[in-house]
Amino acid sequence: xxxxxxxxVGASRRNEEPPESYFVPATDIYETEGELVIVADLPGVKPDxxxxxxxxxxxxxxxxxxAPQKAPGEALLQEFAAxxxxxxxxxxxxxxxxxxxxxxKQGVLTIRLPKSERLKPRRIEVKAx
Amino acid sequence: MxxxxxxVPAPGPFGELQREVNRVFDxxxxxxxxxxxxxxxxxxxxxxxxxxxxDGYVVACEVPGLEMADLEVYVAGDQLTVSGRRAEAVxxxxxxxxxRERDSGHFSRAITLPGPVDSTKTEATLADGVLxxxxxxxxxxxxxxxxxxxEG
Numbered sequence: 001x002x003x004x005x006x007x008x009v010g011a012s013r014r015n016e017e018p019p020e021s022y023f024v025p026a027t028d029i030y031e032t033e034g035e036l037v038i039v040a041d042l043p044g045v046k047p048d049x050x051x052x053x054x055x056x057x058x059x060x061x062x063x064x065x066x067a068p069q070k071a072p073g074e075a076l077l078q079e080f081a082a083x084x085x086x087x088x089x090x091x092x093x094x095x096x097x098x099x100x101x102x103x104x105k106q107g108v109l110t111i112r113l114p115k116s117e118r119l120k121p122r123r124i125e126v127k128a129x
Numbered sequence: 130m131x132x133x134x135x136x137v138p139a140p141g142p143f144g145e146l147q148r149e150v151n152r153v154f155d156x157x158x159x160x161x162x163x164x165x166x167x168x169x170x171x172x173x174x175x176x177x178x179x180x181x182x183x184d185g186y187v188v189a190c191e192v193p194g195l196e197m198a199d200l201e202v203y204v205a206g207d208q209l210t211v212s213g214r215r216a217e218a219v220x221x222x223x224x225x226x227x228x229r230e231r232d233s234g235h236f237s238r239a240i241t242l243p244g245p246v247d248s249t250k251t252e253a254t255l256a257d258g259v260l261x262x263x264x265x266x267x268x269x270x271x272x273x274x275x276x277x278x279x280e281g
Contacts, residue, residue: 003227004228026230026231027230028219028228028229029226029227029228030219030220030225030226032220033223036227039218041194041231041258042193042258043191043257043258043259044191044258045258046257068189072180072182073180073181073187074180074182075178075179075180076186077177077179077240079176079178080178080191106194106195106258107193107258108193108194108218108258
């Protein structure tokens with residue numbers, strides 16, 4: 001079975017142009033017998049600040065890590081920042097993009113794409129002859 | 130050309146130096162250096178932002194996927210420790226792996242705060258994968274307004 005591949009920066013195969021500057025969320029992708037599962041770390045992100053689109057087997061994740069409305073005080077250490085994130089993957093053509101499900105829990109996005117019926121493993125009955 | 134951001138230089142003179150090195154590096158090698166994930170260079174987990182307010186310190190940590198039950202937050206003396214365990218999202222068996230970039234396993238990070246704190250009034254909250262710890266300063270470390278009396 002074909003694997004998902006990252007769409008390189010600058011490629012024209014995109015649903016929309018990526019932002020000028022962006023973070024790349026760490027992502028796990030795995031496949032079970034029935035579905036493709038994409039898990040991405042999006043700490044601090046709320047569902048209304050996130051968009052997931054699928055078009056012509058290109059999956060795009062975009063949105064923004066929010067900035068605190070007002071800095072609580074003087075910054076002593078800054079290891080993560082607010083800003084836009086973006087990631088695009090080319091999906092194998094074998095998933096039912098009509099039935100895609102996406103959920104966001106504690107800053108982790110999980111997208112489930114069911115395999116089209118044609119591709120699910122089928123047990124073949126063997127008859128004695 | 131899109132700029133992929135991986136990490137944020139610290140405030141202050143060392144951060145300035147890092148930013149300058151980044152600018153030179155970007156100019157020579159191009160800007161698409163960012164690896165997936167929020168933080169890479171000088172990688173520590175979890176990444177933290179710390180602010181000092183008049184009354185205390187606010188520490189924010191990015192811990193996506195963790196619940197409060199997976200986290201332990203300790204304040205001892207002037208030291209804050211955040212530890213826990215991040216579960217693996219990918220099932221061990223019966224799957225074909227396409228990509229694994231998210232880290233999993235045990236972690237522990239201890240930081241020393243700049244002054245004495247009151248551990249009994251520390252509050253920790255978790256929202257959208259971000260842990261926020263509010264630690265009040267010890268009474269003797271809080272700024273006090275001195276009333277100036279006019280004499281004569």
